[in-house]
Amino acid sequence: MLSTTERTRLGRAKHKARTARTDLYDLLDAGSVCHLGVVVNGAPMVVPTGYGRIGDTLYLHGSTGARSLRAGGEVCVTVTLVDGLVLARSAFNHSLNHRSAMVYGVPRVVGDEEESLAALRALTEQFAPGRWDAVRPPTAKELAATRVLALSLEEASVKVRTGPPVDDEDDLGLPVWAGVVPVRQVFGAPEPDPGLAPGTGVPEHVAALSGALAPSGGTAGAR
Incomplete structure (x- = not known):
């Protein structure tokens, strides 16, 4: 089961919450881009970046000079997959069918070379399974220029919205088309x-x- 904390407990639309850890794994494994939220010099910064997962650990990487990876302290990472445009009869009730995850924690800097290589392999395979074994591995110089962060998936939440629009009963008779336009990545x-x-x-x-x-x-x- 996923952890339940004040930050991961849904305050609204609680029926959208998913509590199985496998839901988190499936969502992360299906995505390719996350958004890393950090605080740099007292100001928030949100950076889109790739990621990889090994078990209960999410790995992020970038240049050793990247501000987002050197900020330290707590971070928030989100992943969102859009599955459909939910078009309602009223503007108020429009929505998105989606799967989203939010992870909180203090990442650690990976210093072990073996773990760094495993993390970079996971990141590469996240984009194209089978790619790591087909390309040249990182050199010692490239590894030295790369910062790898490991973030535990201990404190995380998953939210899923599916199905048709939920219109007010008084709007059901309006001559307005309503339904879902599926969204697929091709x-x-x-x-x-x-x-x-x-x-x-x-x-x-x-x-x-x-x-x-x-x-x-x-x-x-x-x-």
């Missing part, structure tokens, strides 16, 4: 780098993202 055909070595085709792990395959050295085409 990957296009891979676009090769002009500098690819001759004969380099689209690898299976990349083609799998969009269901596209390309002949050796050619441009990917949708299947």
